[in-house]
Amino acid sequence: xxxxxxxxxxxxxxxxxxxxxxxxxxxxxxxxxxxxxxxxxxxxxxxxxxxxxxxxxxxxxxxxxxxxxxxxxxxxxxxxxxxxxxxxxxxxxxxxxxxxxxxxxxxxxxxxxxxxxxxxxxxxxxxxxxxxxxxxxxxxxxxxxxxxxxxxxxxxxxxxxxxxxxxxxxxxxxxxxxxxxxxx
Numbered sequence: 001x002x003x004x005x006x007x008x009x010x011x012x013x014x015x016x017x018x019x020x021x022x023x024x025x026x027x028x029x030x031x032x033x034x035x036x037x038x039x040x041x042x043x044x045x046x047x048x049x050x051x052x053x054x055x056x057x058x059x060x061x062x063x064x065x066x067x068x069x070x071x072x073x074x075x076x077x078x079x080x081x082x083x084x085x086x087x088x089x090x091x092x093x094x095x096x097x098x099x100x101x102x103x104x105x106x107x108x109x110x111x112x113x114x115x116x117x118x119x120x121x122x123x124x125x126x127x128x129x130x131x132x133x134x135x136x137x138x139x140x141x142x143x144x145x146x147x148x149x150x151x152x153x154x155x156x157x158x159x160x161x162x163x164x165x166x167x168x169x170x171x172x173x174x175x176x177x178x179x180x181x182x183x184x
Contacts, residue, residue, distance in 0.1 A: 027150055027184055028051045029050060029183065029184050030048070030050075030059070030152060030183040032047045032154055033180060033181060034046075036178040037177070043065045043066065044064050045062075045177060046061070047062075047181070055084060056082070056084045057085075060079060063079070064076050065108075073109065075109060076106065079105070081100050081103075083098045083142075094146075098141070098142050100139065100141075102137075102158065102160070103135065103138075104135065104160065104173055106135075107131065107132055109130065112127070112130055134165050136162045138160020142157065146183055150182050152183055154178075155179075158174070159172055159175065160172075160175070
């Protein structure tokens with residue numbers, strides 16, 4: 001009986017070891033951090049992308065701005081995206097040039113100034129903080145380099161138009177990044 005159990009165990013082990021033709025696992029998950037935003041604007045910008053195949057992937061970027069005196073009124077954003085890759089169609093490559101479409105959901109605080117007169121006739125400003133939430137649809141272009149070990153450099157530039165959900169609207173919403181990450 002012991003020989004039978006040992007034979008089954010060895011057979012199972014051999015089946016598991018020799019049935020794997022390619023021991024290299026296809027890497028389909030990617031996480032990256034935008035170092036440009038972090039260095040210039042005290043903003044953390046983290047992206048996740050799921051690589052579906054060699055042609056396309058989808059994911060989301062979350063962004064939070066820590067600087068109260070930032071040049072942008074945007075405090076936070078969540079941006080789901082879809083990317084289609086060109087020219088490099090090797091095994092789950094999803095690297096090289098790409099075009100993307102995105103939906104940016106963002107919000108923050110703005111300061112409105114109301115001009116009022118005192119009883120003596122003096123004009124003064126009364127600042128009022130207001131919060132807003134907006135969404136924008138957009139497109140972009142980019143280039144992604146992925147090393148053999150899975151390290152990623154992603155350059156991205158795009159823009160879109162707000163949908164007009166809030167009273168505070170910009171004419172144009174930009175999206176750019178210089179991201180470093182890892183594909184696993």
